Amino acid sequence: MHDLNPPQRAAVLHTQGPLLVLAGAGSGKTRVIVEKIAHLIASGRMPAKRIAAITFTNKSAKEMRERVGKRIKGDAADGLTICTFHALGLKFLQIEHAAVGLKRGFSIFDSDDSSAQVKDLMSGAKPDEVEAAKNLISRAKNAGLSPDEALAAARGNREKEAALLYQRYQARLSAFNAVDFDDLIRLPVQVLEGNADIAAAWRERIGYLLVDECQDTNDAQYRLLKMLAGERGDFTCVGDDDQSIYAWRGANPDNLLAMARDYPKLQIVKLEQNYRCSNRVLRVANALIAHNPHEHLKKLWSDQPDGDRIRVWECRDNDHEAEKVAAEIAFLHTARNAPWSDFCILFRGNFQSRPLEKALQLLRIPYHLTGGTAFLERQEVKDALSWLRLVANPDDDTAFLRAVQSPKREVGATSLAKLAELAQSAHLPLSRAAESMAALRQLPARAGNGLSAFNDIIGDLRDHAATLSAKDLLLRLIERSGLLAELRAQCKDEASFQRRRANLDELADWFDGGPRGGNVGDLAAQLALLSRNDKDDGGNQVRLMSLHAAKGLEFRYVFIVGCEDGTLPHEISVEEGNLEEERRLLYVGITRAKQALWLSYSRQTRRFRELVRLKPSRFLDELPQSELQRDGADPVADAERKKERASAGLAAIQAMLDG
DNA sequence: CAGGTTCAGTTTTTT
DNA sequence: ACTGAACCTG
Numbered sequence: 001m002h003d004l005n006p007p008q009r010a011a012v013l014h015t016q017g018p019l020l021v022l023a024g025a026g027s028g029k030t031r032v033i034v035e036k037i038a039h040l041i042a043s044g045r046m047p048a049k050r051i052a053a054i055t056f057t058n059k060s061a062k063e064m065r066e067r068v069g070k071r072i073k074g075d076a077a078d079g080l081t082i083c084t085f086h087a088l089g090l091k092f093l094q095i096e097h098a099a100v101g102l103k104r105g106f107s108i109f110d111s112d113d114s115s116a117q118v119k120d121l122m123s124g125a126k127p128d129e130v131e132a133a134k135n136l137i138s139r140a141k142n143a144g145l146s147p148d149e150a151l152a153a154a155r156g157n158r159e160k161e162a163a164l165l166y167q168r169y170q171a172r173l174s175a176f177n178a179v180d181f182d183d184l185i186r187l188p189v190q191v192l193e194g195n196a197d198i199a200a201a202w203r204e205r206i207g208y209l210l211v212d213e214c215q216d217t218n219d220a221q222y223r224l225l226k227m228l229a230g231e232r233g234d235f236t237c238v239g240d241d242d243q244s245i246y247a248w249r250g251a252n253p254d255n256l257l258a259m260a261r262d263y264p265k266l267q268i269v270k271l272e273q274n275y276r277c278s279n280r281v282l283r284v285a286n287a288l289i290a291h292n293p294h295e296h297l298k299k300l301w302s303d304q305p306d307g308d309r310i311r312v313w314e315c316r317d318n319d320h321e322a323e324k325v326a327a328e329i330a331f332l333h334t335a336r337n338a339p340w341s342d343f344c345i346l347f348r349g350n351f352q353s354r355p356l357e358k359a360l361q362l363l364r365i366p367y368h369l370t371g372g373t374a375f376l377e378r379q380e381v382k383d384a385l386s387w388l389r390l391v392a393n394p395d396d397d398t399a400f401l402r403a404v405q406s407p408k409r410e411v412g413a414t415s416l417a418k419l420a421e422l423a424q425s426a427h428l429p430l431s432r433a434a435e436s437m438a439a440l441r442q443l444p445a446r447a448g449n450g451l452s453a454f455n456d457i458i459g460d461l462r463d464h465a466a467t468l469s470a471k472d473l474l475l476r477l478i479e480r481s482g483l484l485a486e487l488r489a490q491c492k493d494e495a496s497f498q499r500r501r502a503n504l505d506e507l508a509d510w511f512d513g514g515p516r517g518g519n520v521g522d523l524a525a526q527l528a529l530l531s532r533n534d535k536d537d538g539g540n541q542v543r544l545m546s547l548h549a550a551k552g553l554e555f556r557y558v559f560i561v562g563c564e565d566g567t568l569p570h571e572i573s574v575e576e577g578n579l580e581e582e583r584r585l586l587y588v589g590i591t592r593a594k595q596a597l598w599l600s601y602s603r604q605t606r607r608f609r610e611l612v613r614l615k616p617s618r619f620l621d622e623l624p625q626s627e628l629q630r631d632g633a634d635p636v637a638d639a640e641r642k643k644e645r646a647s648a649g650l651a652a653i654q655a656m657l658d659g
Numbered sequence: 660c661a662g663g664t665t666c667a668g669t670t671t672t673t674t
Numbered sequence: 675a676c677t678g679a680a681c682c683t684g
Contacts, residue, residue: 057674086674111673127668181674248672349671354675412660446660529674548672570671585672608669608675 004028004035011236011269012036015045015208018233018263020256022240024300025285025591026276026554029238030060033210034067036236040208041076049079050207052228056216056246058084058530060552064212081206085221086529089184092191094522096198099191105392105521107178108528110376113398114169114180121168136162137169141182142250144189144220176429177395184529185220192227203230213551215239218250226262233263242289242298245548245585247578257295274300274591276554278307280627281597285590287624292580308596309629312620315602318352318562322359325559325600329542330363332557340366344543344555346589348568352561353544360542370545376530380487380500381507385524387477391461392521395429404434404454407486411454415447431458457481470511470523478504547589558593560586563601563617586619599628 004012008028011021012035023029033053040046053068055061065082081088090108097106109117118137119130140150140163147167154160173179179187192199209229211217214237217225229235237259244253260266274282282302315321329343345356353369360367376382383406389399404411416430422442423433433439435455440448457480465473478484484504488497510530511523543555547568562568569582590597601616620628 084674184674245672249674351670408661410660414660444660546672567671572671581672606675 004032005271005273007269007271008032008035011271012039014236014267014269015040015043016234018229018259018266019236020214020259020266020268021236021238021271022256022268022298023238023271024240024274024298025243025588026274026302027271027300028275029212029240029271030064030067030552032271033064033212033236033238034071036210037068037077037080038072041072046208047079048077049081050205051210052081052083052088052206052208053210053212054088054225055082055084055212057552058087059549060212061087063552084529085217085224086181086184087526089188089224090525090529092188092202093179093184094525096188096191099195099198100187101174102179103177103393103395105177106525107176107389107393107396107399107521108184108525109173109176109178109180109398110528111181112377113178116398117169117172118165121165121172133162133165137166138182139250140166141180141186142218142220144186144223146186146190175395176397177393178398182220185218185224189220189223189227193223199227199230202228207234209235211235211237211239213239213243215241215244215253215256216246216251217255219252219255220250222252222255222258233265240298241295242292242584243551243588245551245581245588247581270298272298272300274302275304276594277302277591278304278593278595280306280308280310281590281593281595284310284597284623284627285587288583288590288619288622289587291622292583307594310596310623310627311598311631312563312628313598313600313631314616315600317602317604317606318355319359321561321600321602322355323362325356325561325598326359326363326365328559328598329360329365329557333365338556340540340542342556343559344545344550344553344557344592345559345561346545346547346550346592347560347562348547348570348585349562350546352567356544356561365542366540367542367544368539370543370549376527378500378503380483381503383483384474384478384481384504384507385527387458387461387481387483388474388520388524390431390458391465391473391477392524394431397430400429400431400434403458403481404451407482409450409454409482410446411450412447415443415451418443419451465520470520471508473520474508474511478508547585550592551588554592554594556593556595557598558589558596559598559600560589561600563599563620564605564614565617566614568617569619583619583622586617 008031011019011032021029021032023032037051037053040051041048053064055064061083068077068080068082083091093100093102093106097104115130115134118134119125122130122133125133145153147163147170150166151160151163154163173183192202206228209225211225216239225235239256241253241256244251247253277285279302282300286300313321313324315324325345332338333340347353357367357369376385383402386399386402386406389396390403393399401416404416419430419433419439422439423430426433426436428436434451440451443451460480461473461477464476468476484501487500510527547560568586569579573579573582599620601620602614604611604613
């Protein structure tokens with residue numbers, strides 16, 4: 001506590017009523033949250049089990065859990081809730097499912113499942129139309145609107161059509177006993193706002209609320225926060241409007257302003273001392289973000305030394321750019337004896353990682369890519385999860401359709417269409433229709449046999465669901481379903497079979513160490529919330545990730561590649577007039593750097609089949625030029641670079657000899 | 660019905 | 675370059 005600076009201490013000690021902490025980048029906001037939790041518990045102000053700390057990503061929840069674990073020894077922190085908004089909403093629905101007409105074991109549809117439904121409802125629509133419609137539905141949900149409310153609010157034909165689609169989409173979901181990601185927020189809000197008893201019970205349960213990154217709340221999340229905090233509003237919200245980078249999924253930084261209106265007693269504390277970045281990095285970041293209009297004035301300062309010059313590199317193309325970055329990392333790793341984990345490469349879009357990976361591999365530099373093919377998006381994992389979903393939730397037609405065809409069991413499109421027809425006229429979910437003898441008799445013999453074999457396996461798994469642990473059930477499922485055998489048959493070589501099998505083992509491990517609860521459906525639902533960024537990181541590796549994924553992290557050496565107009569700012573954002581958010585994105589990237597920063601751009605890139613000329617990002621012109629060192633402007637730097645190239649070349653030759 | 664082949668479209672960020 | 679959809683064949 002005594003290491004805290006005065007505003008940090010004020011934020012920690014303020015425990016009655018609403019508090020907003022405007023925390024600049026690197027100003028120790030996580031530390032304040034952790035200290036505050038410790039203080040609330042130690043002072044007896046609130047027992048751990050009535051404190052909830054809410055984050056936006058699983059990654060930050062995990063990080064916070066670790067830091068709390070280090071700060072609070074023993075069992076004092078037992079019962080503390082630290083999770084994402086979505087995980088909290090899920091927990092809420094698992095308890096209050098009856099209030100929104102959901103049955104136990106309900107499924108969570110991921111984006112792909114949602115897209116498939118929308119596509120099906122809009123027969124014949126092109127993929128981008130489907131995505132657009134899905135986004136409209138998502139926007140309505142993030143605004144906290146029910147289908148009826150959306151219809152009432154719709155102006156003009158297009159909006160009306162979208163609202164009607166939302167209605168049909170939602171009807172599907174409830175027929176499937178399923179919710180999508182957005183419902184995890186919207187439905188709890190609906191329950192809390194419409195049911196005083198339940199709201200009172202939850203306020204008893206959660207006596208103090210802390211919300212991290214609250215500039216990222218969307219309207220539905222803000223309403224959830226208000227309902228949980230109640231009139232008194234015992235909460236601490238921590239946020240930074242300069243780091244708001246999720247407007248595209250409904251985040252509304254105006255919620256920070258709304259908070260002052262809704263809670264007249266709101267206290268505001270500003271954290272303006274940055275402990276992370278070199279002074280030079282901070283000057284550059286401040287100059288950039290000064291180009292955005294500001295509601296809350298905040299002046300970040302640092303008493304750190306100036307650190308290294310900020311390098312701006314012009315490259316021939318992305319391969320050249322990647323080679324330069326990799327060479328520089330290899331050079332500094334040796335020259336400064338810096339561990340690989342000191343380095344981070346940031347980019348706007350995940351697709352930009354490819355050339356970088358190639359270049360790092362060539363130099364034998366170990367790296368970890370955050371956000372590669374998501375674990376949960378792997379075919380074998382999705383297959384197994386579909387089986388599990390169906391075991392827990394017979395109404396889940398989406399899970400049925402996937403499970404029944406993986407592995408293949410001679411039930412094809414024609415038979416499934418027939419089955420759907422029968423299910424519809426009998427008002428049954430597909431999996432129930434598939435169990436009826438009458439239906440089986442109407443299908444071709446081969447398909448009928450396939451289906452009854454499938455039914456037997458599902459029945460066996462349901463019989464064991466109550467007695468086996470979740471992990472054992474999953475293992476039984478992987479074996480019984482034939483997924484394992486199919487995987488072996490599919491893979492050409494043993495190595496790839498073992499690799500994919502390891503994914504299934506990992507899934508089982510998640511169940512093993514995962515949150516307890518007994519109910520398989522609950523576990524499957526929690527798994528659905530895991531994202532691509534949650535896989536183990538750490539280790540002594542160079543880190544590669546998108547600018548979005550980098551929020552909250554810090555590294556000694558940061559490379560931001562693709563600083564081109566059209567890439568950063570992204571052209572879609574420019575078209576939509578979201579330049580300010582793109583600027584904040586670069587601001588977030590720059591403020592990750594503790595000591596040194598590189599900004600690079602290419603003159604051209606290969607896009608699909610043609611070469612495209614690129615211009616340097618307009619943001620580079622907004623930086624104080626005196627702080628930058630352009631490539632080639634300095635003979636000393638050039639000499640250094642020559643050395644790097646030589647060492648990169650040596651390393652490459654060495655790598656080839658080794659290979 | 661399943662597995663293979665060709666061919667078009669494709670790239671923003673995440674729970 | 676890489677993926678998924680459409681089409682073709684045993």
